[in-house]
Amino acid sequence: MALGMDYAQQDCSLARALEVVGERWSMLIVRDAFYGVRRFNDFLAHLNIPRAVLTGRLRSLVAAGVLDKEPYQQSPVRYGYNLTSAGRELWLPIYALARWGERHASEGGARTVFSHATCGTRLDIVGSCPTCGVLVAPQDVMMRPGPGAVSEMRQDPVSRALGRPHRLLEPIEQLIEPTTEPVG
Amino acid sequence: MALGMDYAQQDCSLARALEVVGERWSMLIVRDAFYGVRRFNDFLAHLNIPRAVLTGRLRSLVAAGVLDKEPYQQSPVRYGYNLTSAGRELWLPIYALARWGERHASEGGARTVFSHATCGTRLDIVGSCPTCGVLVAPQDVMMRPGPGAVSEMRQDPVSRALGRPHRLLEPIEQLIEPTTEPVG
């Protein structure tokens, strides 16, 4: 971790987890991966993160087994980053932290609402479906903008794609509309 | 946040939460507060954090409404830091992240085991009691060293006190044994 010093002296699983996802930007990168972002330039556009930092974070998340780097096309070869099964298990802590932030560090209500894709019920505080009584896996979670969303905030194609209702882990490439410049 | 740049452009509750507890050390300070640490010097001894950084983090956690700074004695006045109600709600994300770290970033099993104080059952993955079927509030959670604990790791009085089975939020002062130096 940062500055040549780590949490190694902490005999604690939380400290171990924070060595993987506790650095600046890491958790937001994982969140974007849940939202369907897979490409370097899409992370870059959505996060406003320095390129070199993104390179480093993606590398360490791959090394930690949270993300998987795979070519999604040949000639020229282009890579995408997907959550591994360990990475997908980060859904619970990320959801819990987002809900905390919604209640205690935001105004204007939830920016994003998560619901059970099967029945449409909004997830409860721990990420279960109150209607079906099950803990909902991320691929069965539907996300859509909530009442607190600020639609004018970002207008890049990635942000617009993420603002459409869709399932977690569903790649956003298919949601990005072709840039239809107004003629003139 | 760090380096004059923050997550303000992220229209996301997770980013808001990370502005409060996402900086280096912040989440470990909150964890220690759950474990019963309340005094400046006890945080210092247990975390091995630079004093100036601890001062700053405690200040911002108080400003964010996560901790409360209160004198616990007069003459000389001494302060303790306690979790507010908003701070206590961080239990869910912290527990979820610790469980993730236990499964994916540790070896040797759980370092700390959390159970329902009422019935003794170990908490499930989201922090509920499988026996009683309720989400367990932190003050009803019992913590004790687990099979993966490394007892030789730290031997300061604070670490020893935290190694004793006790309820979350129970101040550790009463668990710290008087320093009984061997005579000679």
Add this chain to the structure above:
DNA sequence: TGAGTAGGTTCGTTCAACAGACCTTCGTTC
């Protein structure tokens, strides 16, 4: 031939983390 796209690397600047010394106030002990 030139422009564009994807996924980076390199470099100089800034600013927080770090380690350790120092400070203040009060109580206790010799």
Add this chain to the structure above:
DNA sequence: GAACGAAGGTCTGTTGAACGAACCTACTCA
């Protein structure tokens, strides 16, 4: 009443990561 210790800090110089901007390398398409 001088010395010492505890608690809760502040101050200072050094280091190293984050930042921003420019540059690089394939490759494709018009």
